[in-house]
Amino acid sequence: MPPVASPKPLPAAADPADPTSRAGWLRLAIGHHNRRYFEADDPEISDAEYDALLRELRAVEAAHPDLITSDSPTQRPGGSASATFAPVEHRVPMMSLDNAFSLDELEAWGARVAKGLAGQAVTYVCELKIDGLAISLRYEDGELVQAATRGDGRVGEDVTANVATIAAVPKRLVVPSGQAVPRVLEVRGEVYMPIAAFEALNARQDAAGDKRFVNPRNSAAGSLRQKDASVTASRELAMWCYQLGEVVGGVDHKSHLGTLQWMAALGLPVNPEIRLLPSLDEVHAYCRRWQQHRHDLEYEIDGAVVKVDDLTQRQLLGSTSKAPRWAIAYKFPPEERTTLLRDIMVSIGRTGRATPFAVLEPVFVGGSTVGMATLHNQDQVRFKDVRPGDTVIVRKAGDVIPEVVGPVLADRPAGTEPWEFPTTCPCPLATPLVRLEGEADTRCVEPECPFQRDARIIHFASRGGMDIEGLGERTVYLLSDAELVRTSADLYRLEPEQLLGFEGFGEISVGKLLAAIEASKQQPLPRLLVALGIKHLGPAAASALARGFGNLRAIQAASEADLATLEGVGPIIAASVSRWFADERNRELIDALHAAGVEFGKVEVSRLPQNLTGKAIVVTGTLAGFSRDGAEEAIVGRGGKSPGSVSKKTFAVVLGESPGASKLTKAEALGVPILDEAGFVELLSTGELPAPAPAAS
Ligand code: IVH
DSSP states (O other): OOGGGSOOOOOOOOOTTOHHHHHHHHHHHHHHHHIIIIISSOOSSOHHHHHHHHHHHHHHHHHOGGGOOTTOGGGSOOOOSOSSSOEEEOSSOOOOOOEEOSHHHHHHHHHHHHHHTTTOOOOEEEEEEESSEEEEEEEETTEEEEEEEOTTSSEEEBOHHHHTTOTTSOSBOOOOTTOOOOSEEEEEEEEEOOHHHHHHHHHHHHHTTOOOOSOHHHHHHHHHTOSSHHHHHTTOOEEEEEEEEEEESOOOOSBHHHHHHHHHHTTOOOOTTOEEESSHHHHHHHHHHHHHHGGGSSSOEEEEEEEEOBHHHHHHHOBOSSSBTTEEEEEOOOOEEEEEEEEEEEEEOTTOEEEEEEEEEEEEETTEEEEEEEOOSHHHHHHHTOOTTOEEEEEEETTTEEEEEEEOGGGOOTTOOOOOOOSBOSSTTOOBEEOOTTOSOEEEOOTTOHHHHHHHHHHHHSTTTTOOTTOOHHHHHHHHHTTSOSSGGGGGGOOHHHHTTSTTOOHHHHHHHHHHHHHHTTOOHHHHHHHTTOTTOOHHHHHHHHHHHSSHHHHHHSOHHHHHTSTTOOHHHHHHHHHHHHSHHHHHHHHHHHHHTOOSOOOOOOOSOOTTTTOEEEEESBOSSOOHHHHHHHHHTTTOBOOSSOOTTEEEEEEOBSOOHHHHHHHHHHTOOEEOHHHHHHHHHHSSOOOOOOOOO
16 A cells, blocks of 8 residues: 555654553654664664653553553563673663753752752752763773773673774873872763764765764764774764763862863863852753753753762762762753644554644754654644644654644644544545544544554564564555555465565565564464454463463463453453454454464473562562563563562562552552662572662762
């Protein structure tokens, strides 16, 4: 089918107060960015922005488990770690920063600092928040010996060869006269791509007919992850250093500013806009000034970082598990841009949901180019009253998710009418769309709708499903247009000669794709179950079904009551699974998959140590190194249980970022041990509770 008829939208903001629409919207956004990244190789947002989307979705789902859907990106294995760069353990963890999104929040941080220091006078160091990526440089006896990315803060990646090509990074430290160079000196800072280097890089890409890079931050990250360091060298990266990590045999510093001056004297690049400011009023003025003048700089910044200068005071304030209390990042408010709303279109999902989205004249806003934004549903479009031809205001909500704020009414062309939601599906069958009373969504309810069919196959092949590499959205559309596939089972009947001749398909790529399809027949049962796209059935319940019944046919034959008896399979999931198998079309699909040789009974046996047998461990909040499912799988795979609520039988509660308040309160009331992520990692490896750690400083 023509790709314009069902392009996948770039989602825009939903009401953050409404978890249902927020979660749906976050999923759309993540799906869209996955496709931009993995299939189009043309990301619109940075890795960090992508992570923020995922984190937010995990947090929403953690707070509202009933909103978890089987196709949620949180239900897929993580996979962010690189297989190509050696891991580097940070001996001093690379912490992140807490954020203040307004001057009031900055003020509140100042009040917390004052309270923590019992009213002592505080002097602040204000720095620019460089929009790059954090890197640790390790010098031994003054020689650069290692450079590593931040990774998850505990383990990063070794990028020494690449960082060594950055002119601003000294390979050998200058030793100030009369001082000894520390035996070990770890310096942290931000590697970035200057705007001029970014523009020159894109000019080279244009000249070579290659794809343009999205923004300086992504380009810097990509440049550091090159296997060939000469490519990194050609990218003209730079660095600003702002913090020390591990120091062995160093000079005893009293203040942060003194440390920075010493670092500069060693030959390290220290940003010239750093200021020592005696009051929060002056800190405000610094933030406001740079908010206004951020584009005067030769590099991108996304805020200011405010740090307590006195190192003894820092010790007193200490840190949380994630971030120091003595520093805060003041994030600039989202930038807004206006652009032309070219059109409003509707996409059809695998369940038939019709989602309107804005097709925009591409506009660079908040660090990336935005060309589409979801408009969620009929009511949202009506509420915003945006019309094709309007000039609209576009911004990034929370600096991450693009949204159409509304029209610029003064610029509205004469004679436009409010946009009408289509009455029929945009697919060739043009079936009437249905909106049930009391529902926000409009749906195509035609089971043979080719757009739904395609969406189902895309889901089947996706990473959370059968994970068929090379079978992305575009390929599915190609195969569907050529009438080679109508159901997921048809994939297993494809022959090389049917594919050869398609644009972009040579012998090698056809061979690879068919091999990936063939290999997927051996996927374990939980994956197959998820790939079928049964509503509410995520990987945890799929694993429970697989363990409980051992074979897809047994699950098919089970009654709803049988299904519901399994731990981890509630009545909603049981009803949904039962309903799915009751549909004749689905039973035909199962038969066809079976005939094609898809494995129905592969239940993976855990090879992990069974050191948590019988122990119930509740995870609440977002963990840095584990997805929600990843944490659950780590516990269950070791014989433990991961219930959703705390009771006196709970062995431990693992506390991530933004934990559920009730779980925390209950754990405290019942005296259940509470672990941070490091404690959780130890528990996984030993099966025992870690010894209480001394208070963080
Ligand atoms: S200090 C423990 N200073 O912002 C404090 N970070 O959002 C460590 N960043 O991970 C960070 N400019 O990658 C610091 N002047 C600056 C910074 C800065 C940019 C980045 C850094 C950090 C992130 C937190």
